[in-house]
Amino acid sequence: MTIMLIGNKSDLERREVSFDEGAAFARQHGLIFLETSAKTAQNVDEAFILTARKIYENIQRGIYDLSNEAHGIKCGPVNAYGSRQGSGKTRRNCCVSAHAVVASGLI
Known part of the structure; x- marks a missing residue:
C-alpha cells in the first residue's frame, strides 16, 4: 500500500508538529512525507505526483498486480x-x- 503523510500549513511560523517529527514518523512507518500549504499551493501538486510515481514504481517492481482490482488500481x-x-x-x-x-x- 502506498500512503503519503502530508504536513499541512507549512506557510505558518508556529508549528504543532515540526518537519523533523513528521519526517521521522513517516520514515518509521514506511510513509512518503511532504509538507504542503493549501494557502500558497506549495507542494500540493508534488504530493499527488510523488504518490503516483511511487505507485508506478511498485507496479513496475511487480508489487501491485494490475489484473487484480482488489489492489485499488x-x-x-x-x-x-x-x-x-x-x-x-x-x-x-x-x-x-x-x-x-x-x-x-x-x-
Whole structure:
C-alpha cells in the first residue's frame, strides 16, 4: 500500500508538529512525507505526483498486480472529472479532476 503523510500549513511560523517529527514518523512507518500549504499551493501538486510515481514504481517492481482490482488500481483512461471513462459516474471536484489527469499521465 502506498500512503503519503502530508504536513499541512507549512506557510505558518508556529508549528504543532515540526518537519523533523513528521519526517521521522513517516520514515518509521514506511510513509512518503511532504509538507504542503493549501494557502500558497506549495507542494500540493508534488504530493499527488510523488504518490503516483511511487505507485508506478511498485507496479513496475511487480508489487501491485494490475489484473487484480482488489489492489485499488483501476487501469484505463481517466476523464477530466477524475472517473474512469465509460463508468457513467463523474465527480465534479476540482482537485480530483486536476490530479487524476496528472496521475493518469504518469502511468
